[in-house]
Amino acid sequence: MIRPKIKHLIQFISFFFLLTVFPIPKVNADSVPDQNYSCLKCHGHHTYKYQNSDLGIEIKEAMCTKRVIDTLAFIQSNHGKFKCTDCHDPEYNTFPHPGNLRMELMYVCTDCHGGDPEYAKFHFEDIEAAFYESMHYQRAPDAFTCWSCHNPHSYKTHARFGADISKTVLYDNNICLSCHAHVSKYELLTERDSINILKTHSWLPNQELHFRNVRCIECHTQPNDSLLISHVVMPRANAVRNCTSCHSKDSRLMASLYKYQSLESRKERGFLNAVILNNSYVIGANRNQYLNKLSLILFGLLLLGIAIHTLFRIFKH
Amino acid sequence: MTTEKLYLYPLWVRLWHWLNAIFFLTLLVTGISMQYSSPNSSFLISFEKSVQLHNICGILISINYLLFIIGNIFTTNGKFYKIQLKGLFNRLTKQIQFYLFGMFQHQNPPFPVSEKSKFNPLQKVSYVAAMYIGFPIIIISGWAMLFPELVPAVVLNTSGLLFTALFHVIFGFILSVFLIIHLYVCTFASPIVSNFKSMITGWHY
Numbered sequence: 001m002i003r004p005k006i007k008h009l010i011q012f013i014s015f016f017f018l019l020t021v022f023p024i025p026k027v028n029a030d031s032v033p034d035q036n037y038s039c040l041k042c043h044g045h046h047t048y049k050y051q052n053s054d055l056g057i058e059i060k061e062a063m064c065t066k067r068v069i070d071t072l073a074f075i076q077s078n079h080g081k082f083k084c085t086d087c088h089d090p091e092y093n094t095f096p097h098p099g100n101l102r103m104e105l106m107y108v109c110t111d112c113h114g115g116d117p118e119y120a121k122f123h124f125e126d127i128e129a130a131f132y133e134s135m136h137y138q139r140a141p142d143a144f145t146c147w148s149c150h151n152p153h154s155y156k157t158h159a160r161f162g163a164d165i166s167k168t169v170l171y172d173n174n175i176c177l178s179c180h181a182h183v184s185k186y187e188l189l190t191e192r193d194s195i196n197i198l199k200t201h202s203w204l205p206n207q208e209l210h211f212r213n214v215r216c217i218e219c220h221t222q223p224n225d226s227l228l229i230s231h232v233v234m235p236r237a238n239a240v241r242n243c244t245s246c247h248s249k250d251s252r253l254m255a256s257l258y259k260y261q262s263l264e265s266r267k268e269r270g271f272l273n274a275v276i277l278n279n280s281y282v283i284g285a286n287r288n289q290y291l292n293k294l295s296l297i298l299f300g301l302l303l304l305g306i307a308i309h310t311l312f313r314i315f316k317h
Numbered sequence: 318m319t320t321e322k323l324y325l326y327p328l329w330v331r332l333w334h335w336l337n338a339i340f341f342l343t344l345l346v347t348g349i350s351m352q353y354s355s356p357n358s359s360f361l362i363s364f365e366k367s368v369q370l371h372n373i374c375g376i377l378i379s380i381n382y383l384l385f386i387i388g389n390i391f392t393t394n395g396k397f398y399k400i401q402l403k404g405l406f407n408r409l410t411k412q413i414q415f416y417l418f419g420m421f422q423h424q425n426p427p428f429p430v431s432e433k434s435k436f437n438p439l440q441k442v443s444y445v446a447a448m449y450i451g452f453p454i455i456i457i458s459g460w461a462m463l464f465p466e467l468v469p470a471v472v473l474n475t476s477g478l479l480f481t482a483l484f485h486v487i488f489g490f491i492l493s494v495f496l497i498i499h500l501y502v503c504t505f506a507s508p509i510v511s512n513f514k515s516m517i518t519g520w521h522y
Contacts, residue, residue, distance in 0.1 A: 205368060209465050243364040244356040281478035284354035284364065288483075295490050302494055306501050309416075316421035 033083040039092070044071040050095065073154035087152065109146045123227055130224060130231035136189075143189050149175050169215050172229075176216040203241070218246070218253060247284035254285075325435050326519040330394055333385050334516055340378035341496065347371040348489055375459045382452055397435045398445050408438035420505070430521055440502070447495045451488055458485040 042048035046068055049060045074080055085092065089104050113124040131137055136144045156171070177197070179185045186195055204210055219240040221230040245252045326334075347367040354364040362370070389395035411427045416439070419427070428437040436444060461468050461481045469477040503512040506522075515521045 206465060242356060243368070244354045244358075247351070247364055248355045249353075250355075281476050281482050283351050283482070286479070286482075287352070291483075291487070298490075298494065302497060306497070309501075312421050 033081070035083050035085065035093075039084045040069060040071050040074075043067055043069045069153050077152075077154045077156050079152055079155065106145065106147060109150075126224070126226050127231050130227060134221075134231055134233040135235045136233050140189050148179075148189075166213070169213060172215045172217065173211070180216075200236075214246070214253065223252065244284065247282060249285065249287060251282060251285035253282065323430065323432055323521040324519055325430070325432075325521045326516055327392070327394070328519065329384075329388055329392075331516055331519055333381060333388065336381050337378065337385070340374045340381060341492070343370055343374045344378065345489070345493055345496075347374070348486075352486065372463060375456075375463065379456050379460070382456060385448070398441065398448070400441055400445060405438065405442075409442065412437050412439040443495060443498075447492060451492050451495070455485060455488045455492060458482075458488070 042063065046063050046065075047060055048063050049058055051057075052059050079087075087107055089101050091098055091101055108128075110124050110128050113119040113122065114128075115125075131144075131146070136148070179189065180195055180197060183195060186192075198207070201207055201211075217230065217233070220233055222232040222234055222238075224230040224232065240246075240252065347362055347370045350358075350361040350367040351364060351371065353361065354367070361367075389398060408428070415424065415427050426437065428434065430437075458481050462478070462485060465478055468481050471477060472480050506512045511522050
């Protein structure tokens with residue numbers, strides 16, 4: 001039996017070790033504008049309290065789900081350093097919020113980023129043009145905006161910064177699934193009431209593996225040379241169903257999921273499409289050039305040996 | 318050298334052998350089709366069909382391989398695969414010398430086929446390597462590719478599937494080389510087709 005004091009000491013050392021190895025992620029409080037605290041005090045929670053001066057009592061209310069902001073996700077997002085009122089009307093600083101603010105028009109990406117040389121590499125204008133071509137916009141032009149897919153309070157650039165591909169896949173697929181796997185949100189945008197991603201993709205071999213390793217947009221968007229991520233979402237009938245689009249030397253994935261990495265690191269380690277190997281293996285797309293050549297040489301030598309042996313058999317018969 | 322007829326290939330061996338040949342050839346063609354798939358390819362089997370055929374034949378060849386192992390355990394056929402390590406190097410050298418020089422000088426084979434010894438030392442070593450090393454590796458790696466979710470996602474900071482696939486492809490290539498040599502060596506008999514006939518009738522001439 002370990003004596004209690006020693007047991008506590010071991011627990012303390014283990015805890016200290018864990019803290020050293022897996023430090024608690026820090027959130028830089030200085031990066032959050034002070035004014036945001038007064039907003040997030042209510043909007044960062046599922047309930048909020050206010051003082052009813054007429055009744056002289058404190059009232060606790062439920063916050064509308066759509067108005068709840070994930071504080072941590074917001075701080076870590078691309079827009080985490082913004083003040084709430086950079087995008088929302090300053091009148092929101094008063095409570096109760098004036099009713100007319102509900103009608104305020106939301107900014108879209110190009111309102112801030114359009115024509116800005118600092119953001120030229122993101123090609124926001126091209127993204128906007130592609131979005132207008134997408135079947136999302138074509139089918140519901142009034143309902144779809146940038147924010148339908150990219151939550152301004154949590155959106156984070158993944159692919160461009162060479163993040164782990166599996167995290168990019170998860171993040172990007174969750175954007176699609178936020179509507180395509182949720183009837184309530186889906187019904188806001190279409191009259192169709194049934195969504196069953198598993199059923200509609202039942203033809204796909206190794207379905208789970210595909211879902212975990214490639215993004216919906218790999219097959220459902222039209223690749224675009226100037227954009228890292230295509231925004232031309234195609235109608236269902238135009239979705240890619242040909243396996244060799246990805247499972248071939250000229251894999252479509254190199255122009256989509258692995259585009260950033262492939263631009264950064266070309267054909268390393270003798271593998272065609274080597275960048276795919278870091279995270280997955282795609283039959284037909286990954287070919288080791290050295291192994292290919294070696295196998296051809298060995299095969300050639302084998303046939304040559306057999307041919308010479310056969311000739312000797314014929315002439316020495 | 319014996320001139321007697323020897324019944325060396327019982328029915329189950331012949332059945333296993335021809336089934337193995339059919340499944341292996343299908344796996345070879347479909348494997349190459351997948352590895353070198355292209356949207357514009359016209360001479361290879363389509364990727365979708367290749368995947369289906371490869372999966373089916375992979376399962377069937379595994380079952381067939383189990384029958385081979387069970388057969389070798391419970392019948393006398395297993396004894397032909399037992400290698401005596403003592404003097405093996407010398408026996409192999411003798412057999413290689415015969416294939417490279419002796420057979421052109423019309424020498425008799427150093428290890429003629431008999432009821433006790435169906436294979437010469439070189440055949441024995443290559444068959445054992447193919448059936449007891451190559452086949453298990455390619456079958457296990459093939460099943461791992463059939464259930465990729467069971468393969469560790471990352472091995473040495475690289476995809477675990479890559480290692481599995483590389484093993485599978487490399488051993489597929491080695492076994493293909495074995496197949497070609499096997500077919501060529503089978504033509505050494507006189508007349509050329511007699512070994513192929515033996516695998517149909519069971520009788521060695």
